[in-house]
Amino acid sequence: MALELLMGNQAIALGAIRSGVGVVTGYPGTPSTEILETVAKRNPGIYVEWSVNEKSALEVASGAAFAGFRTMVTMKQVGLNVASDPLMSLAYLGVKGGMVIVVADDPGPISSQTEQDTRHFGIFAKLPVFDPSSPEEAYLMIGDAFEYSEKYNTPVLFRPTTRVCHGYATVDLEEKRFEVKAEGFIKDPKWAIFPRLSYLNHLKMEARQPVLSEDFSSYRYNSLQGSGKKGIASGGISYAYTCEALSNLKGECKIFRVATPHPFPEKLALEFLTGLDEVLVIEELDPVIEKELVYLCGKHHLPVRIMGKLTKHIQNAGENSVESVSKAVSEFLRIPIHPVKPSEDMPALPVRPPVLCAGCPHRASFYAVKQAMKGRKAVFSGDIGCYTLGNAKPLDMVDTCLCMGAGITIAQGLHRAEPDAVNFAFIGDSTFFHTGIPGVINAVYNETDIVLIILDNSTTAMTGHQPHPGTGKTMMGNISEKIKISEVLKALGVKHITTMNPFNLQDSSAAVEEAAANKGISAVIFKSPCIAVADPAPVFSVDSDKCTGCKLCIKELGCPAIVKDNNKVRIDASLCYGCSICAQVCPFKAIGGAN
């Protein structure tokens, strides 16, 4: 046993390593990324890869699980949408080696497109779901998840949320690692899905649900505490907030903690409901536990009032907090609290939305396109990555953003609606490999006029600089053949492909104008590494004698390194990366390099 300060995601990784996981795959996505990174960093001989997308990750892991390996797949909640095709069918086939699919939900949302609830995927696919409430619990619970997976030959979902993923806690690590002796792949018709097999397996899955529900009623992290006529049901991080609120309010009631929201531990839930008048359900995202309890009350004719999101006693969007939970608990138990009043005289605070970093090549790329399209009707479809931040003023270059890879195809739909506009699609390198390629083929095949802008910064930047097929580095530390985006595009039939350094604004702009003049799909690849992986150039400075204070540099570029200084501007040397575009934009040649 050894104590270590670990982030929830690190605890999940080390818990999986302890459980004898043999193959780990995934695609980066906040708040899940550090799980796979930690497996790679502390690797005791496991195969670990960043797959090209979540669907591939789940399929690679499925193959290994068919051969008896314990496997883990990691992704964020929207990643499971991409992997839902293999997920739904794999639920019918099952696995031999334990498979845990870790899907991190993001209430808030803090860093995501949706507030979807992965517990629904468990219900939809009829798969068990584990919901940890702290890093130290996650460390042990993932081991349980592997055991249940093997006991029932089914993949299981493991669903932490941001506050578990990105919180640190003291975790007691066990040194001994569970040994898995994989049998290897044994040929059997059961690994090939067919309608007849699906029907037979569907019967088995339905028969398994009540058995799992019964089993989960005695699962160690599903628990009942306290007594009284009132009860609180909770799970995940909301359970921690509930404990905190009850401890602060010195409140007492019956508490039902649900660690496996699906299949619902019905027997334990009935024990909880018996003798209660009222129940408050405290959970984030959707009312999953609440609906299960409402259902059970109906099924067993229990006269218990269930309150929660459906009755507006708990907010139905955004993340919970100690305050929001304390307020709900105080009203429920009728223990008064003094709400914290906001200070009335607080000065106006600066608005600080996330922005593209100083020196970010995306700023130059967006600006070059914007200049090229000045005075023309153009629509700019964006995608998922750091470059979504190109939406901020003054660039204002993201007119649409939907999901991974959608910019390329949305631009095609816009073209069908507005053929007189120039329709641009921006996509980053990692997103291009993830789900961008089919959209390019679609445009080539259907002869759609769009301009594809590839923002190639040689990394997966937003999630913390993970390698991808274009970088030639793998998570096993190997160097693989770099896949060149220009060659992929050429092979797909894109006729006009130009590669530019975006920091050369004039030539970049000219290249965009030329691309926009072509019929069909034409591509401009803006290639320049992310500042986090490149060496900074010498910083720039403003000659205050030449600076007229027109602030054009600020108004055009919005670079965080350029600040107002009295009536002129100044470059913050600690932020500048020497990208030079402010010097190119300044009409008075007042900005210069190190010399």
Add this chain to the structure above:
Amino acid sequence: MINCILAGVGGQGTVLASKLIAQTAMGKGKNVRTAETIGMAQRGGCVVSHVRIGEEIHSPLVPLRSADVIIGFEPAEAVRSLPYLKEEGIVIVSQKDIKPVTDSLANTNYEGTEMLDYLKSHVKRLIIIDVEPIFAACGSTRVLNIALLGAAAAAGVFDISLAEIERTIEHKLPQQFIAMNLKALRAGAKTAIKE
């Protein structure tokens, strides 16, 4: 229980500072929990780290009006986090403001001094750290987090001594950054004692 809020702007190193506090407390046999801002907001947005040290800690998030200390990496961010502070809590804040692009574009004329004045009139125990001399002495602007950590330790807010944090830095930071960060830590501590 000691509750601590570290409030700053993405890129200032709040996560590392909170980790060093937590690691040091853990080394002393304390239970710790933290919550970090990681992801999109890190790109120049507001970031807040919550650190809780004690025996039984449920929530990783510090409740409002419960922080014993706020370490403000930037004046406005310290003010933004002020609702977390206890009545008798202490604020340690860097004097240096960071003006966001939105401020220049909208001509809102944000000045850190206005925020520091507000803190002076609303916080009973306030330590303002002038970080510029520390940056000059250390030859880097990347030591803000450690300098503030030194100031907080010297002010005795975590029940952790300067020497204990020094040991954590020696164990946890890459070799090439240890000397510079120890220098920043001590410089921050010295400034706090003078205040």
